[in-house]
């Protein structure tokens with residue numbers, strides 16, 4: 001048997017049982033009922049504290065947050081929700097902001113302090129910023145590689161067809177180290193669903209990368225785009241490799257359309273990300289889950305040009321998803337928790353995540369009696385372990 005580096009004793013699991021967790025070279029090498037004797041280089045007594053898998057922050061923007069910078073008052077829309085206008089306001093804000101690497105580090109540490117050790121960040125790649133933002137965030141990722149795993153999405157914030165040179169820039173992003181190809185409202189923003197998706201899925205096919213598309217488009221336009229994304233996913237055999245972020249339209253169409261679209265998403269292996277966004281309609285997560293759709297969560301914008309809210313806590317995000325979904329039972333609160341842990345791992349294809357033998361030893365010891373109450377209480381007292389090593393305590397990075 002391989003030597004145990006660290007033995008965590010008396011960890012309370014979600015079902016209330018006490019277990020010892022053995023960690024060898026950053027992975028969980030054994031899970032045994034508490035009380036048995038094992039030799040380890042180091043033993044940490046968790047004394048019956050609840051242990052949960054670390055959170056998967058499935059959708060964030062490390063490049064555009066002001067977190068760690070001065071407070072920037074929100075600029076409202078001049079005439080209702082308008083992605084183009086918001087992108088212009090963001091460009092103006094970014095020109096005045098503190099250096100991106102500093103802001104990204106502040107935001108990343110905020111998330112890690114709350115217990116996210118896995119992350120997917122969208123990063124702007126388009127004619128307005130070229131590859132500069134991606135280069136900066138790649139360096140931030142490298143500097144933090146021991147404490148957090150980050151997937152980077154090449155994200156065309158200014159559109160693909162409306163922003164000159166963007167298709168080539170998106171393609172070049174994968175030579176630099178991007179992991180996932182993004183997209184943005186093919187109809188509502190770029191005004192051409194077919195051509196937009198040709199570029200996104202063209203790159204996905206050529207580069208062999210996953211897809212994650214921002215879709216704010218409402219009602220039947222959004223549903224039509226979901227159908228097109230599902231059709232391309234099936235045609236390319238990319239089931240399990242495609243996600244749609246937001247999919248607001250699933251929250252504002254008739255029940256039979258939602259049901260039919262949920263079944264299509266499940267058949268196509270297309271995941272849905274939600275952040276339970278403010279006052280907007282958003283997907284019915286319980287219905288989607290019941291249909292077999294992978295649902296995951298993200299904080300999305302934290303203190304940026306889109307809204308001033310966000311604290312980087314994925315447990316808080318589970319609470320928001322549950323609150324907006326009308327979740328009250330323990331079963332439903334646990335579902336909200338699953339969205340920010342196992343759901344995120346499924347969507348990001350992190351097959352080494354979770355409290356099981358062989359997985360990375362990424363977990364959080366949290367001051368709560370059980371998972372449903374953790375989702376409601378949002379305890380601040382937490383110890384965050386990455387690869388079996390303590391990396392943050394009570395929100396403070398060590």
Ligand SMILES: [Zn+2]
Nearest residue numbers: 122214300301
């Ligand atoms: Zn986003």
